[in-house]
Amino acid sequence: MSPSEGMAKAYDPRQVEERIYRFWEEGGYFRPRMVPGRAPFVITMPPPNVTGALHLGHAMTAAIEDLMTRWHRMRGEPTLWLPGVDHAGIATQNVVERELAREGLTRHDLGRERFLERVWQWVYTYRARISDQHRRLGVSCDWERERFTLDEGLSRAVRVAFVHLFEKGLIYRGTRLVNWCPRCRTAISDLEVEYEEVPSRLWFIRYPILGDGWNGPGTWGSGRWAEGATRFITVATTRPETLLGDTAVAVHPKDDRYRALVGRQAVLPGVSRAIPIVADVAVDPAFGTGAVKVTPGHDPTDYEIGERHGLAIVNVLDEDARMNEEAGPYAGLELLECRRRIVEDLKREGLLEKEEPYQHAVGHCQRCHTVVEPRISTQWFVRMRPLADAAIAAVREGHIRIIPERFAKIYFDWLENIRDWCISRQLWWGHRIPVWYCDDCGGYTSTVSDPTACAHCGSARIRQDEDVLDTWFSSGLWPFSTLGWPEDTPDYRAFYPTTVRETGYDILFFWVAREVMLGLEMTGQVPYRVVYLHGLIRNEHGQKISKSMPDAERYDPLHIIQEYGADALRFTMTTSSTPGNDMNLDPRRIEGARNFANKIWNATRFVVSNFQTAPGTERAAPELPERWIRSRYHRLVGEVNALLEEYQFGEAGRRLYDFLWSEFCDWYIEVSKLRLYGEDPARAETAREVLLEVLEGSLRLLHPFMPFVTEELWQHLTRTPFAAGRGYGPALIVAPYPEPDTDALDPQAEADFERVKELVRAVRNARAERRVDPSRWIEAIVVAGRHAPVLRSQAEVLSRLARIAPERLEIVEERTERPTEAVPLVVGEVEVFLPLAGMVDIAAERARLQEALRAAEAEIARVRAKLENPAFVQKAPPEVVEKERQRLARALEEAERLRAQMR
RNA sequence: GGGCGGUUAGCUCAGCCGGUCCAGAGCGCUACGUUGACAUCGUAGAGGUCACUGGUUCGAAUCCAGUACCGCCCACCA
Secondary structure: OHHHHHHHOOOHHHHOOOOHHHHHHOOOOOOOOOOOOOOOOHHHHHHHHEOOOOHHHHHHHHHHHHHHHHHHHOOOOOOEEOEEEOOOHHHHHHHHHHHHOOOOOHHHHHHHHHHHHHHHHHHHHHHHHHHHHHHOOOOOOOOHOOEEOOOOHHHHHHHHHHHHHHHOOOEEEEEEEEEEEEEOOHHHHHHHEEEEEEEEEEEEEEEEOOOEEEEOOOOOOOOOOOOOOOEEEEEEEHHHHHHHHEEEEEOOOOOOHHHHHOEEEEEOOOOOEEEEEEOOOOOOOOOOEEEEOOOOOHHHHHHHHHHHOOEEEEEHHHHHEEEOOOHHOOOOHHHHHHHHHHHHHHHHHEEEEEEEEEEEEEEEEEEOOOOOEEEEEEEEEEHHHHHHHHHHHHHHHOOEEEEEEEEEEHHHHHHHHOOEOEEOOOOOOOOOOOOOEEEEEEEEEOOOOOOOOOOOOOOOOOEEEOEEOOOOHHHOOHHHHHHOOOOOOOOHHOOOOOOOOEEHHHHHEEEHHHHHHHHHHHHHHOOOEEEEEOOOOOOOOOOOOOOOOOOOHOOOOOHHHHHHHHHHHHHHHHHHHOOOOEEEHHHHHHHHHHHHHHHHHHHHHHHOOOOOOOOOOOOOOOOOHHHHHHHHHHHHHHHHHHHHHHHHHHHHHHHHHHHHHHHHHHHHEEEEEEEEHHHHHHHHHHHHHHHHHHHHHHHHHHOOOHHHHHHHHHHHHOOOOOOOOOOOOOHHHHOOOOOOOOHHOOOOHHHHHHHHHHHHHHHHHHHHOOOOOOOOOOEEEOOOHHHHHHHHHHHHHHHHHEEEEEEEEEEEEEOOOOOOEEEEEEEHHHHHEEOOOOOOHHHHHHHHHHHHHHHHHHHHHHHHHHHHHHHHHHOOHHHHHHHHHHHHHHHHHHHHHHHHHHH
């Protein structure tokens, strides 16, 4: 059977991936296989938001997690990778609202119920799409355990967690200054505010001071409002419209300029309210004028100043950022319009001292990018301090390891400075807050199942809070809510705590820290033992790819899969970056990975074509190339295992690439052809055994990186007549991961074969440089000294790979006579002469030798200088010194040979 | 204002708990393609003061300090 009959000439992922995926899924290989006494390996997949299709960032997550999952599964551990999807509260509500907007509708036009129906439609569409994308990526997660944050079980977990925290006093309701998105019309947490530098202005506004013969203002807008005032205090602000809500002016207590004014009253332009001048250390005397307008209702710093001085809070904004009735003459205006008008009016009244251009950071809503307004409102909060302390301790004490380590510091910093978490959202899509208010006694009732009466007074007149929870509240329970918690289910018992949280570092605070806190609080255990953070995928402009990008569609992994195959994408993802570092996905690398898949496809095709008969009975002893490749392979097994243990996936993948391409394909396959196409069946048999051992093992090693092509090839390989009947099992996905066999390590063979390779390369080089016809068989004399016996044993390899005529290859210990008219080469301790009749340019050869000698002498000088340095000999480790000595000896010998050749 | 990451061949990136790394890969480039797996290929080759400055060390791309760019995160200076 010729190879073309069984396998295509080039690997075509489209012919393979779908079939292989079905094979795995139908074979039930994604389900954990329990092994008594064996610790399981568990990852809960970071649930993608149902806001849209997956992008390349998700493909990264999938590639790395599947790599870990497949590796552990092959090691025989009970392995569970649990998939799921996140309802993503505010984000999903927003995308659906945007969709409605295109129809000219708002959610209020539909009402809560019909709006939620629309959202569910959306969810239905995108869940299917996400699931399809994941399958195309080849994820080996257990679909039967797929979860959604709004599932009944998970919703119950949310309730249980809420009630627990509520009863423990860790959840409380309070009226505070919160971040308010006027577009979403909801409070958001500190984390959901994104600060952005924007060019703005600093307006310097004069507030007249009451007294000194001035008893108050005139009519606002008349141009004579401040007529008669003699003293003013000037404040600088970026937000003139908020002055309508000012309740004080503050100066630094030690600021001499204003000392006399503290305790007096200024009059607020526009609304003509008298407000006190107070002294507070929060004021920076060096900024602006050193006097600050204090607006406790719309600024966090001012809020604190207000608390210290018992200032009133005046809220001048509506929930959609229009000026409310407190804004007096400006009531009803949109915020920016109000700003424009008030500046104009201040000017007219002679109260605008000056304005300067000014750049400052303005908070925007993470989800809709509207400018966030600090606003007083009544919300639910989680008291974070005690939870954060436990989460810090878990990492500090080593119960959780963060990779890469530098993120531990970032994690600590955040938790140490954490503020209470606002968890209520004035949205419709999400888990409804499980609190009921009593119309009679005003008490709060929070219970797991819906109450029928107030827990305090027994009244039946209770109403549930209209709001929903921050979506991250349910995300924070993911490692255990997905396993059945709060019920004591078999899955929860078997798989919790999980093993690894693998995700992008951008959600360390949003998610990971909260999982750790809630995990510890709710289950008393860490949710996982390792946090592995990968970098972000950036586009050609260096922007992080996310679902909210307008052109997110461009980054659908299916585009790449369609063109290059899933394995190529995955191999690129897992090997072209290091943990925690971002990557620009370079199409050339994907192409390289695609070529690699094709390379191993063809290598296997070659092997398969030679495996069409059952094993023979006679087998020759392994020769140098066989011992070499086996040693290299077993060394590789050890290295790859060690690297995977250390989470160094990229390095492990690169080693596999190098070994398969540069050693196995480039050298051993070439050598094996001598056996396979030669006269001696026993040698051919040995070569087949070695090809099988190394290739089959390599496919297993590579499987977590390139699951599809390796599975397909492994099936072809293990079903050949030669390989069949050796107990290979039904599927690579569950074949055992190779274990290192130190007995196969053979440093001598590695060194000897390395010499053979160098010799071949040197001859090829000499031929190429002298333009020897590639088809021409040349003559060679090898003066090999102590290496003669080994090289003689490899005469066939040398002659075939360097295209030296076998009958004209002479390998001797010593040189008896000096060949004339020959190209001389020196390869370490070995000399080669190529009598290339008519092609030898004596002068050129001399120059070449001269150059080589110069190099050798430079080497000698360098190493000698090192060895003559007493400090080096004394302080460097003996083995390093010894290495240098050997290096010197080798260089001396080489120089000697070069000189001899030039004589 | 703090903190972190990056700066290595033309391009995209490895290497970085110091010693055959007088630095590697892929792509690109140059020349050549004999060969019964592969042109998604093969062979050979060119190409880098490892951002800069100083320090530690017998020895530094690798450790320390500083500088310069690029990027990110955190932060209530109006």
